[in-house]
Amino acid sequence: MNITRIYGLFLRHFYLITRSFPRVLDLIYWPSIQITLWGFISNFFADHSNYYNGAVGVILSCAVLYDFLFRTSIGFNMLFLEEIWSRNFTNLFIAPMKISEIIISLVITALIRALIGLIPAILLTSPLFGISLLNLGIPLAFLFLSLYIFGITLGLLVSAGLLRFGPSFENIAWSTMFLLAPFGCIYYPVETLPDFFQTIAYCLPLVYIFEETRNILVSGFVDYSNIINALYLNGLYLFIAIAIFYYSFNIARVKGTLINMGE
Numbered sequence: 001m002n003i004t005r006i007y008g009l010f011l012r013h014f015y016l017i018t019r020s021f022p023r024v025l026d027l028i029y030w031p032s033i034q035i036t037l038w039g040f041i042s043n044f045f046a047d048h049s050n051y052y053n054g055a056v057g058v059i060l061s062c063a064v065l066y067d068f069l070f071r072t073s074i075g076f077n078m079l080f081l082e083e084i085w086s087r088n089f090t091n092l093f094i095a096p097m098k099i100s101e102i103i104i105s106l107v108i109t110a111l112i113r114a115l116i117g118l119i120p121a122i123l124l125t126s127p128l129f130g131i132s133l134l135n136l137g138i139p140l141a142f143l144f145l146s147l148y149i150f151g152i153t154l155g156l157l158v159s160a161g162l163l164r165f166g167p168s169f170e171n172i173a174w175s176t177m178f179l180l181a182p183f184g185c186i187y188y189p190v191e192t193l194p195d196f197f198q199t200i201a202y203c204l205p206l207v208y209i210f211e212e213t214r215n216i217l218v219s220g221f222v223d224y225s226n227i228i229n230a231l232y233l234n235g236l237y238l239f240i241a242i243a244i245f246y247y248s249f250n251i252a253r254v255k256g257t258l259i260n261m262g263e
Helices: 003-018 023-050 055-085 088-094 099-129 139-165 168-185 195-201 205-219 224-255
Strands: none
Touching: 003 099, 055 139, 055 168, 055 205, 099 139, 099 224, 139 168, 139 205, 139 224, 168 195, 168 205, 195 224, 205 224
16 A cells, blocks of 8 residues: 555645635535524424523534535545546556555545534634534544444445446435435434334444433433444444445446546
């Protein structure tokens, strides 16, 4: 594994982002709008519902965490799609770059993309709504880590689909998170779901992450079993996603479809 090649690919995507004002604006604009929107919705719920004590903090904190997950996953997908749209994916192997080096560079850049959008959104929550994610304390680091790993896992699975089925798989890149969101119990307790859906939800790390977020903010104590379960499932799914990505790449290489990837 060559650090120079990883750094080189990272710089390619980093310059694409930072040297384009519309790209940076897009990264900052949508998270900020979403957090502001959910902040005012949360204010309404706080005034008209006694389900949560401090509903603004609970709902808005979950909205921020979910946006970080969404930005990580879609960021990884967008970086991979950039290589396909520019017909540059096969050129990477002239370097030559290994698949592992490509994955690592995209993982790092996806984190940068997510943070560019997340930090301004977090800064808005304090002056507008008096909410700070730092109220979650040290467990916040584990929650963000779990969300980051799951976002990368989804990104790898979608990228594997792009390798296997080509650009026609692009629509899945945008719909994956929306498909899983109802089972993630982002804004409501898992008990809200029907029994069958609860079974599906408990197979996802999301439900443990957001249940623990509500648990800390509402009950004031940390249940580390939720954090451990989320990390365990994330590790399992990440391993499976990497295996599927390598499998899809080998299939594409054997069939010769790599050279045809592009718009």
